[in-house]
Amino acid sequence: TPGIRPLVAGNWKMNGTSASLGELRGIAEGFAQGLGEVADGLVCVPATLLARAAEVTTGTPLNVGGEDCHPKESGAHTGDISAEMLKDAGATHVIVGHSERRTDHGESNATVHAKAEAVWRAGLVAIICIGETQAQRESGSTLDVLAQQIAGSVPADANAGNAVIAYEPVWAIGTGLTPTVDDVAQAHAYIRARLGDKLGAVAGRMRILYGGSVKPSNAVELLSVENVDGALVGGASLKAADFLGIARAY
Numbered sequence: 001t002p003g004i005r006p007l008v009a010g011n012w013k014m015n016g017t018s019a020s021l022g023e024l025r026g027i028a029e030g031f032a033q034g035l036g037e038v039a040d041g042l043v044c045v046p047a048t049l050l051a052r053a054a055e056v057t058t059g060t061p062l063n064v065g066g067e068d069c070h071p072k073e074s075g076a077h078t079g080d081i082s083a084e085m086l087k088d089a090g091a092t093h094v095i096v097g098h099s100e101r102r103t104d105h106g107e108s109n110a111t112v113h114a115k116a117e118a119v120w121r122a123g124l125v126a127i128i129c130i131g132e133t134q135a136q137r138e139s140g141s142t143l144d145v146l147a148q149q150i151a152g153s154v155p156a157d158a159n160a161g162n163a164v165i166a167y168e169p170v171w172a173i174g175t176g177l178t179p180t181v182d183d184v185a186q187a188h189a190y191i192r193a194r195l196g197d198k199l200g201a202v203a204g205r206m207r208i209l210y211g212g213s214v215k216p217s218n219a220v221e222l223l224s225v226e227n228v229d230g231a232l233v234g235g236a237s238l239k240a241a242d243f244l245g246i247a248r249a250y
């Protein structure tokens with residue numbers, strides 16, 4: 001989108017140990033050696049790796065983020081991690097509402113909304129994920145689902161500085177399947193319009209990422225679609241060569 005600097009974001013999911021930090025270093029070097037001039041780079045890593053990931057990327061244009069957070073700042077929530085803790089470990093962004101969280105942990109739009117506000121309370125940027133399932137697409141309800149998710153998951157004070165929207169068709173995540181360029185264009189235009197209804201003019205400056213089986217070989221095609229302002233990349237973010245290959249679409 002004219003005037004919007006793209007963001008190429010990775011999501012390592014439940015992958016990575018200290019042995020993976022070399023890949024992160026490789027990604028950071030790629031962004032330091034020129035890619036960072038054309039796009040912002042971010043890799044969201046498991047909380048166990050975040051502090052070391054932040055160290056490895058210090059002084060480079062690559063940011064690191066968390067993959068989820070608890071809505072509260074602290075308290076009796078064994079095993080959970082707050083946005084403040086992620087910030088303390090070096091995160092600049094936190095993914096909320098990823099479809100794997102919505103499915104594996106039953107997260108509702110209201111939960112995702114609360115988590116986005118928690119991310120802002122900590123002073124970080126929320127990457128709010130939305131997207132339809134295969135069944136929803138087949139029944140023709142994709143756009144209705146997106147409207148509901150925007151209505152329920154995106155807080156009314158979202159703006160271009162504190163939030164990024166990621167459109168991730170659930171059936172395209174980790175499957176190697178991708179929507180057609182026309183489907184992506186339709187979904188992103190619709191998302192921008194609904195954000196406009198909800199947030200006003202600021203919606204025109206918000207980043208809307210596409211996610212779902214992005215790889216170097218399809219990145220140029222997907223990332224040049226109108227209203228696509230970057231990518232959220234799962235599997236292909238684990239290897240520096242793949243992630244940098246995607247970012248080179250810019």
Ligand code: PEP
Nearest residue numbers: 173174211212213234235
């Ligand atoms: C994701 O997890 O956000 C994702 C898009 O995964 P993949 O790129 O592996 O489809």
